[in-house]
Amino acid sequence: MSTRIPIGIVMNGVTGRMGYRQHLVRSILAIRDGGGVPLSDGTVLWPEPVLVGRNEAKLRDLAARHGLTEFTTDLGAALARDDVQIYFDAQVTSEREKAIGLAVAAGRHIYTEKPTATTLHGAVELARAADAAGVKHGVVQDKLFLPGLRKLQRLVDGGFFGRILSVRGEFGYWVFEGDWQAAQRPSWNYRTADGGGIVVDMFPHWHYVLEQLFAPVRAVTAHVTTHIPRRWDERGAAYEATADDSAYGIFELDGGVVAQINSSWAVRVYRDELVEFQVDGTEGSAVAGLRACRVQHRATTPKPVWNPDLPVTDAFRAQWQEVPDNDEYDNGFKAQWEIFLRHVAEDAPYTWDLWSGARGVQLAELGLQSAREGRRVEVPELGR
Known part of the structure; x- marks a missing residue:
């Protein structure tokens, strides 16, 4: 023993x-x-x-x-x-x-x-x-350990994409206001004074996902808003939501990769998973969620034609291939x-480490600055 x-x-x-x-x-x-x-x-x-x-x-x-x-x-x-x-x-x-x-x-x-x-x-x-x-x-x-993102990492490491062009991310779900159905998230998430807000919550996640899978973030442009200004807390008392509940970000990465990620607690889900990333490259594309990952290689990419006068006959989702697990994924x-x-x-x-964590806080802070000032903000190197 x-x-x-x-x-x-x-x-x-x-x-x-x-x-x-x-x-x-x-x-x-x-x-x-x-x-x-x-x-x-x-x-x-x-x-x-x-x-x-x-x-x-x-x-x-x-x-x-x-x-x-x-x-x-x-x-x-x-x-x-x-x-x-x-x-x-x-x-x-x-x-x-x-x-x-x-x-x-x-x-x-x-x-x-x-x-x-x-x-x-x-x-x-x-x-x-x-x-x-x-x-x-x-x-x-x-999130780096999610099965879907580990499959995505495998594709990146194997050169599947060729030159990566862009990343598109969609994250979020409808968090109930708390009046007639209890909210799925604690009320402090919606109060700035308590450290709430979707930017400070999610931009650190997007930072490490982008940095670890693709390349360092060099600039950010963000639009931030509070779509639901009035919510009800755990005791049923109404309160003003002072923190942002939705953020729409553009992140410029090393090598010319452009990432667009929408984050919202005021969106209803019409996708397969609560978070999905689409990666497009010269040689192929992939869509990864929490668990699944699907790919379409350059050689099997169909040739759609825009014609608004006829119904769409292509089964676009059926044209993608599932990436196999090939491993056991623990929590x-x-x-x-x-x-x-x-x-x-x-x-x-x-x-x-804590330096990686600090870079995530930096991205959130600069994202909020971008939203306040209505402009693109560069992300400088952090000095130790």
């Missing part, structure tokens, strides 16, 4: 939707259910979560539900424990910067949701502080957790 090595993880914000479902249940507890994380020397890393939040009753109930014993509302006490090596943050964005700063000062390795801070200055200062402290740091970039959050845990335990390679 392999030697089990415990690794303590302070998990802050696990009473929230994302922190609970994806990070605690589907990642850390799933890793434990699977026997831990095997290391190269034959030992097994065993995550020991310490749950942190503001509501002791919720923490106690959550811990009891999953057979856990360690929880507290005192973040400082949790970070001071000798058996803790990692701090994880899934709180609301407005609370994240201060908490990560405390964890860095305590010498804990950092793994966090995004955005890493409410401002670019704050995100950069966190990255610099973590580097200076010598702690390892990572940022959740889960994306869990997969990235395992990579980060190996990074901490044995210095295995890891790419997505």
Whole structure:
């Protein structure tokens, strides 16, 4: 039987939707259910979560539900424990910067949701502080691990597209206002003062997707709006939605690639998945979603003719080919957790650090600037 090595993880914000479902249940507890994380020397890393939040009753109930014993509302006490090596943050964005700063000062390795801070200055200062402290740091970039995007990455790596010309992304769904049907997202998402807004939420995602799959972003042009100005919160009280709920962005990448991505919580879905990316190249095209990916090669591309006087007879969707799985795809959050845990335990390679997170915050900040000023904004290199 392999030697089990415990690794303590302070998990802050696990009473929230994302922190609970994806990070605690589907990642850390799933890793434990699977026997831990095997290391190269034959030992097994065993995550020991310490749950942190503001509501002791919720923490106690959550811990009891999953057979856990360690929880507290005192973040400082949790970070001071000798058996803790990692701090994880899934709180609301407005609370994240201060908490990560405390964890860095305590010498804990950092793994966090995004955005890493409410401002670019704050995100950069966190990255610099973590580097200076010598702690390892990572940022959740889960969409890179989605089956559809992993298939898309395989196509890029294999040269399927030839020269990539453009990327078109559609993301979003209708989030109910909360008056006659409960909203699917927490109300703070729609208040600027609480760190809400679709730009600060989604542009960091689009940054790492574009940067990792295609090329660095060099300029952004964005139009941002609040389509639904009045919503109802979790208690049924009406409130003014001060944060943007829709953003329409054009991103210019190295090499002349142009990406257009629409993000909206005020759109009804007429596509196969909640997010889809179409990539067009000189040799072929692909459409990738959360799980599926379809391709059309240059040699099999049909020759449509525009004729508005006759009904369309082409079955356009049927002319695309499904990309096979050719692999087993685990939960994306869990997969990235395992990579980060190996990074901490044995210095295995890891790419997505606080600097990557800061570049995502930078893109969101510049996107909002572009929308305010009605102009194209270049994206400068971040100095360390």
